[in-house]
């Protein structure tokens with residue numbers, strides 16, 4: 001996909017990308033994307049995030065196996081990942097686990113609200129550079145296992161794992177219903 005520099009083009013061109021080419025993702029691009037992520041707002045500007053950038057093949061293989069099991073549980077599909085239109089994570093150039101501080105293992109609306117804006121920045125920045133991502137949470141079915149693989153300490157939660165790379169095929173604009181469908185004026189009804 002072409003890079004997108006017009007911010008108004010970014011929103012419709014942000015797509016869930018699940019298959020990537022083997023084009024290398026430079027480390028400088030990852031740093032730039034994560035710099036954009038850290039520009040996001042957070043409660044009281046606490047910036048309670050850390051990002052685990054996974055390139056190691058053994059790590060990706062372990063995460064891939066876990067994700068495949070979760071996928072099969074939900075979709076009852078033991079077919080190879082590719083048949084479901086996605087690439088196994090073992091073949092994805094980079095996986096980024098966005099982590100959020102959650103003292104005493106407690107999470108709330110505020111916890112998510114203090115990291116998902118950063119994840120959205122990450123995704124938009126990647127798209128601006130011509131790359132693709134997809135926010136995933138399906139792996140939460142194996143959260144304990146994934147935490148162990150990634151060595152996540154107590155007091156932190158993984159909020160999203162986003163594959164990152166150059167898309168295998170260009171995707172068109174996303175499709176959404178007219179915005180009027182979701183706007184209510186002054187009161188709900």
Ligand SMILES: Cc1cc2nc3c(=O)[nH]c(=O)nc-3n(C[C@H](O)[C@H](O)[C@H](O)COP(=O)(O)O)c2cc1C
Pocket residue numbers: 014015016017018134135136137138139174175
């Ligand atoms: C909270 C959340 C969880 C998601 N979890 C997954 C997931 O586990 N696996 C996946 O492939 N996509 C996941 N997605 C991606 C959505 O399926 C995708 O954003 C949606 O279908 C819109 O795709 P589009 O922007 O290309 O139209 C998730 C998105 C969000 C916001």
